[in-house]
Amino acid sequence: MAATATVEADGSAILSLDGIDHKIGGTSVDTTRLRIRELVTEYAAKTGQPQTLQAHDSTGTWQTIIHPDGRTEAVSSRADAGPSETLPAAEESAEPEIPRDTSFRRFKVTSRVVLSAAGGLLIACAVTAAVSITSNPAPATPPAATGTGPLWTIPENVTALAAAGLVVAGTSDGSLALYEGPTGKAIPMQGKVAVPDAGLVKAASGDGLTVISVSEASGVAVVQGTVHPYEGKGAVLDRGPVPVLVGGTAQAKTFWVFNDGAPVQVQPPERGNSLFGGLPGGGSIWAAAGGKVTYVPASGAPRTIPLLPPVPGATVSTWLSAGEATTTILWKAGNSHVLAEHDTSAEGKGEIKAKTALEDGDTVSTDSGLTVLHHKDGTSEAYPATAHDPRCADPVITSKTLWCPGPDSAWRSGTASVPGQPAAAGAGFALIFQDNHTQVLPTTQPTK
Numbered sequence: 400m401a402a403t404a405t406v407e408a409d410g411s412a413i414l415s416l417d418g419i420d421h422k423i424g425g426t427s428v429d430t431t432r433l434r435i436r437e438l439v440t441e442y443a444a445k446t447g448q449p450q451t452l453q454a455h456d457s458t459g460t461w462q463t464i465i466h467p468d469g470r471t472e473a474v475s476s477r478a479d480a481g482p483s484e485t486l487p488a489a490e491e492s493a494e495p496e497i498p499r500d501t502s503f504r505r506f507k508v509t510s511r512v513v514l515s516a517a518g519g520l521l522i523a524c525a526v527t528a529a530v531s532i533t534s535n536p537a538p539a540t541p542p543a544a545t546g547t548g549p550l551w552t553i554p555e556n557v558t559a560l561a562a563a564g565l566v567v568a569g570t571s572d573g574s575l576a577l578y579e580g581p582t583g584k585a586i587p588m589q590g591k592v593a594v595p596d597a598g599l600v601k602a603a604s605g606d607g608l609t610v611i612s613v614s615e616a617s618g619v620a621v622v623q624g625t626v627h628p629y630e631g632k633g634a635v636l637d638r639g640p641v642p643v644l645v646g647g648t649a650q651a652k653t654f655w656v657f658n659d660g661a662p663v664q665v666q667p668p669e670r671g672n673s674l675f676g677g678l679p680g681g682g683s684i685w686a687a688a689g690g691k692v693t694y695v696p697a698s699g700a701p702r703t704i705p706l707l708p709p710v711p712g713a714t715v716s717t718w719l720s721a722g723e724a725t726t727t728i729l730w731k732a733g734n735s736h737v738l739a740e741h742d743t744s745a746e747g748k749g750e751i752k753a754k755t756a757l758e759d760g761d762t763v764s765t766d767s768g769l770t771v772l773h774h775k776d777g778t779s780e781a782y783p784a785t786a787h788d789p790r791c792a793d794p795v796i797t798s799k800t801l802w803c804p805g806p807d808s809a810w811r812s813g814t815a816s817v818p819g820q821p822a823a824a825g826a827g828f829a830l831i832f833q834d835n836h837t838q839v840l841p842t843t844q845p846t847k
Contacts, residue, residue, distance in 0.1 A: 402442070404435045406456040408650065416442055436465065443467040549838035550828060551583030559830055559837050560597055561611065562823035563767075563798050564604030566621050567830065567839065568611045570594045575613055577621065580825040580839065588626045592619060602823070603637035603767065604798070606679040608657055610635055610642045620660040627660035637768050639676010639684050639721045656681050658697075668693050668701055676721045676768070684726075690715045692726050692743055706749040709737040719763065719770045725752065727770045727782065729763055738763055738772065740783050753783040766796040787813040797824035815842045 406412040410431045412423040416438065423431055423438075435454070443450045444467040452463045553559045557569040557576050566586065567578045575594050577586035594600060594613050601612045612618035617630040632655050633646025644655035644662055654674040655662040658681035665683055667674070672685040672693065680697030687693060690706040708714075709730050716731040724744035730737045739754040741747070757763070760775030763782075771794075772782040780790035781801045789811060791803035802810045802821050809816050817840055819831040829842050 401451045401453065402439050404452060404454045406431055406435070406454065408648070410648065414438060439465045440467070549840050550581060551839050553830075553837040553839070555836075558597065559822065560600040561602035562825040562828075562830055563602035563611075564607070564609035564621075564825055566602065566604070566609040566611065566825065567823070568600060568602055570597050570600070575600075575611065575619065577611070577619075577626065579624070580828045581841075583839065586621065586624055586626060588619070588628075592628060601635055601637075602798075603635050603642035604825070605639070605641035605677065608641060608660065610657070616646055620657055620662070622660040625660060629662050632662050636674065636676070638719070638765065639678070639768065640723050641677030641679060641682075643674055643677040643683065645674055654683075656683050665695075668695055668703075673718075675718060675726075678723065684721045686718045690728070692721065692741075692749075694743070702745070704741075704743050704747065704749045706741045706743075707751060708732075709739050709751060709754050713737065717763075719765045720768050729757075738770075738782060755782070767799050769796060769799040769801065771796065771801060789813070795821055797821050797829070798826075800824060817842055 402414065402416045404412055404414045410424075412431045412435060414421040414423060414435050421438065423434055432454075435452070439450050439452050443465050447467055449464050449466045452465055454461060454463070553567075553569065554571075557571045559567060559569045561568045562580060565580050567580050569576045569578070573594060575588070575592040577588065578584065579586060592613060596614070599612070599614055603610050603612075607622060609621040610618060611621070612635045615634050616632055618628075618635070620627045620629065629644075631646075633644035633653060636643050636645050641657065643657070645652060646655070647653035654665050654667065656665050656677045657663070663681060665674075668685055669687060672687050675684040675686045675692065677683055678694065678696060682694070682696040685693040685695065687703070690708065691703055692706060693701055693703040695701045704726075706715075706726065706728065710732045713730040713732040715728055716736060717729040719727045719729060719738075721727070721743070724742070724747065725740050726743045727738070727740045730739060736757045737754055738757060740752045742750050742752050755772065758775060762773040764771050764773065770782045771779050772784075773779045774790075777792045778790050779792070779794050779801070781788045784790070789801065789803035793804065795802045795810065800812050800815075802812045802817075802824075804820070805811050805816075809818050810820055817829045817831055819833050821829040822832060822837070823830045824842065827842055828839050831838050831840055
């Protein structure tokens with residue numbers, strides 16, 4: 400079956416699905432594309448059959464097959480589009496809308512790169528299990544931390560939604576509620592911050608900063624217990640050491656880094672660069688065409704590092720994640736793909752530190768700045784993996800950590816262990832649903 404969509408420059412669109420036109424209002428082309436894909440995926444799941452989407456926008460016309468499980472298969476690409484060597488805006492600058500679920504489980508959609516049977520590169524929506532929990536009455540006296548017992552319990556009038564850094568975010572009566580993760584102490588805010596859709600709440604952290612987005616362009620930044628609201632800036636991008644914001648339109652993007660909790664607009668070091676992540680103190684990391692990465696520190700001179708391809712003639716397929724000293728990307732060489740981590744430290748010259756040739760059926764996803772390799776046998780592991788990193792089927796990814804289920808109902812990541820599936824996690828704690836309410840339990844830092 401077929402669906403057609405026409406996307407205008409202002410982000411509005413008309414999606415024709417099963418003979419019915421759906422008008423979509425959007426703030427950007429990128430957000431609208433994601434919404435269209437979500438609607439077609441829902442229809443494919445409802446009918447149990449793949450849907451062929453023919454889309455038109457200012458860049459051209461292309462076709463994509465969207466499967467009921469969210470997988471996508473490129474049939475044809477934009478007539479004027481060459482190899483993608485910059486951050487795909489629709490995949491990396493906005494989080495898809497997540498429908499509410501009346502159970503205790505919510506699913507978080509992440510971008511995934513998939514290899515088809517023919518070896519072609521596909522972009523799909525992977526589903527990583529995460530849990531959104533509506534709490535029940537808390538104990539009268541929160542138990543003291545013992546290493547295994549709960550630190551505190553989410554209040555009964557709060558729905559826990561996300562966690563990162565030292566912050567737990569939830570909603571109460573339609574407004575944002577923030578708590579210190581290790582103690583449960585409420586974090587004061589000046590005025591209420593409305594949460595129009597709990598499914599859009601996202602948490603990201605780095606360098607003492609925690610960003611809680613409540614919509615596609617607004618949210619709060621928390622630094623040392625002080626809350627800094629922001630509005631109309633952009634969507635959170637969490638691919639680097641520190642979260643950043645990407646807003647505007649596909650034709651005129653805006654880029655924001657955080658300095659002392661306040662968003663500060665920054666300009667690309669060169670035309671055509673894409674913001675890849677933030678650095679401590681308001682610095683930034685940029686991806687450039689041709690496989691180059693530029694580090695712009697908060698103080699000092701920028702440095703641009705050409706990344707050495709894994710084989711001669713390879714081109715960048717997808718930018719995945721960046722650290723202060725490493726950059727991970729997927730390379731394309733003919734019909735094959737190679738996942739590689741590069742040395743982009745101050746002394747590095749872009750050489751490869753680790754690489755893996757993807758086999759037919761392997762997939763790669765990025766969640767909260769963590770690159771995950773999904774093997775064709777159904778198991779997944781963080782990339783690059785160490786001796787302490789687990790490999791398992793159906794992992795949960797929270798706060799740049801991959802958790803695997805154990806035989807005793809515990810979930811483990813490295814040396815860390817919690818007695819149930821983590822719904823969310825921050826620095827040294829995880830949210831678990833047990834004993835009919837949401838508890839915050841301590842974890843130990845995984846050994847790296």
